[in-house]
Amino acid sequence: MVINNIVSKEKVWELLSEIPDPDIPVLSIVELGLVRDVEVISESNVIVTLTPSYSGCPAMGVFKDDIITALNSSGFCEVEIKISLSPAWTTDWMSDVAKEKMRAHGIAPPEKEPESELRFARQKQVTCPHCGKQETKLVSRFGSTPCKALWYCDTCEQPFEYFKCF
Amino acid sequence: MKTKDALYNFCLRLADNNLVLGQRMAEWCSRGPILEEDLALTNISLDLFGQAETLYEYAVLLKEANITADDLAFLRNERQFYNSLIVEQPNGDFAFTIVRQFLYSTFARLMCEALMNSNDESLSGYATKALKEVKYHFRHSSEWIIRFGNGTEESKNRAQFALNELWRFTDDLFVMNDIDHELISVGISFSLDDIFGQWNFAVQEVLREANLFTPERFNVIKGGSNGIHTEHLGHMLSEMQYLQRVHPGAKW
Known part of the structure; x- marks a missing residue:
C-alpha cells in the first residue's frame, strides 16, 4: 500500500507537470512553482496544495479546473485542492x-x-x-x-x- | 467581545478596504490618461480584489454560517462595511487617484508588515502574500507623487489640491475600537498608534522629495471602521451590487 502511494504520487506529479499555464503555455504549473505539495490518501483520493502567484490572478480558477479534470481522468476521483499562502510564492522557485x-x-x-x-x-x-x-x-x-x-x-x-x- | 467575532469583523475591515479601493480603481478601466497607466490602475485593482477575496474566504470560515465570499461583497449594506473613508472617495483626476493610492498603500504596507507577526496563521499568511503586491503599489504611486511635485505647475497644483482634500480622511485609517483592543490583547493584531508614527514618517519622506507640503489638519472626519461612511460609499455600492440585488444568485 505504501509503495502504491509512492507510485501514485509520482504519477500525480507527472500529470500536474503536463498542465500548462494559460498565459505562458510553454510552462507548466509545476515549472512555475505553483504546486507546493501532493498528498496521496488512497488510490483514488489525492490532495494538491497550490500557492497563488498573485492574489488576484484570474488563471488560478483555470488551474484548479484543469487539475481536477486531469486527475479525474486518470482515476483519482476525489481531488481536494488546498491553497497555501505562506511561504509566499516567489520567482526564485522557477x-x-x-x-x-x-x-x-x-x-x-x-x-x-x-x-x-x-x-x-x-x-x-x-x-x-x-x-x-x-x-x-x-x-x-x-x-x-x-x-x-x-x-x-x-x-x-x-x-x-x-x-x-x- | 469574543475573539472570534472580533477577528471576523477585523477581516471584513481589511477586506472592505481592498474591495472598495479595487472597485474605485476598476472605474478607471479604459479611462486611463495613457495606455500604460490604464493597465497599471486596473492591475492594482486586480491585486486588491484578490486580496479582498482571500480575506472574505477566511471570514466565511470563521463565521461557520451558510454564507459565501460573494454574499459578503454584494449583499451587505453601507453601514455593514468597515472600510476606511479614504478608499471610498471618488476618483477625481489622475493626481487625486494617485495621491489616494499613495496615502493608502503606505498604510497597507505597514499594516502587512505588522500582521506578518500575527499569531493567527491565516492572517500572517495573507500579510506575507499581500505585502509583495502592496510594496509594488506603494512604489508606483510614490514615484508618481515625486513626478507630479517636480513636474509642471499644473501637475504640482493638482497633486497639492488632492493632498489637501484627502488629508482629513487620513486620521480615520488609525481609529481603533473594541475589535482592535480584543485582538491586540491576544496577539492577533497590533496597535495602530505604532503604525501611525511610521506612516507619518514614510509619507513625509516622499512629500519632501516631491516638494509638496503637508496640509493642515482641518475638518477631520472619522468613522469607517464603525460603519459610518461619507455619502460616496452608498452610491458606489449601488452600482457595484446592482446585478446581485436585481438578479439574486446570478452567475457569470
Whole structure:
C-alpha cells in the first residue's frame, strides 16, 4: 500500500507537470512553482496544495479546473485542492530550465532586483529576449497580466514583456 | 467581545478596504490618461480584489454560517462595511487617484508588515502574500507623487489640491475600537498608534522629495471602521451590487 502511494504520487506529479499555464503555455504549473505539495490518501483520493502567484490572478480558477479534470481522468476521483499562502510564492522557485523556455517564448525571465530600495529602484537592465542585448528600458511596471511588466529594447527596437522578479 | 467575532469583523475591515479601493480603481478601466497607466490602475485593482477575496474566504470560515465570499461583497449594506473613508472617495483626476493610492498603500504596507507577526496563521499568511503586491503599489504611486511635485505647475497644483482634500480622511485609517483592543490583547493584531508614527514618517519622506507640503489638519472626519461612511460609499455600492440585488444568485 505504501509503495502504491509512492507510485501514485509520482504519477500525480507527472500529470500536474503536463498542465500548462494559460498565459505562458510553454510552462507548466509545476515549472512555475505553483504546486507546493501532493498528498496521496488512497488510490483514488489525492490532495494538491497550490500557492497563488498573485492574489488576484484570474488563471488560478483555470488551474484548479484543469487539475481536477486531469486527475479525474486518470482515476483519482476525489481531488481536494488546498491553497497555501505562506511561504509566499516567489520567482526564485522557477528553475533555470523554465526561465530558458520562457525566454525562447519571447518573454524576458525574472532577473534579481535590488530588494531594499522601494522607489525609483535602480533596476539592472533586463536582457532583451529577442536579441540578447541589455540596452533596454522600462516602459511600464504593469503589463498584460499581473506577473509581467512592459519593456522596450533600444537595440532591436522591439517591445517585449518581462516576467517581474517577485 | 469574543475573539472570534472580533477577528471576523477585523477581516471584513481589511477586506472592505481592498474591495472598495479595487472597485474605485476598476472605474478607471479604459479611462486611463495613457495606455500604460490604464493597465497599471486596473492591475492594482486586480491585486486588491484578490486580496479582498482571500480575506472574505477566511471570514466565511470563521463565521461557520451558510454564507459565501460573494454574499459578503454584494449583499451587505453601507453601514455593514468597515472600510476606511479614504478608499471610498471618488476618483477625481489622475493626481487625486494617485495621491489616494499613495496615502493608502503606505498604510497597507505597514499594516502587512505588522500582521506578518500575527499569531493567527491565516492572517500572517495573507500579510506575507499581500505585502509583495502592496510594496509594488506603494512604489508606483510614490514615484508618481515625486513626478507630479517636480513636474509642471499644473501637475504640482493638482497633486497639492488632492493632498489637501484627502488629508482629513487620513486620521480615520488609525481609529481603533473594541475589535482592535480584543485582538491586540491576544496577539492577533497590533496597535495602530505604532503604525501611525511610521506612516507619518514614510509619507513625509516622499512629500519632501516631491516638494509638496503637508496640509493642515482641518475638518477631520472619522468613522469607517464603525460603519459610518461619507455619502460616496452608498452610491458606489449601488452600482457595484446592482446585478446581485436585481438578479439574486446570478452567475457569470
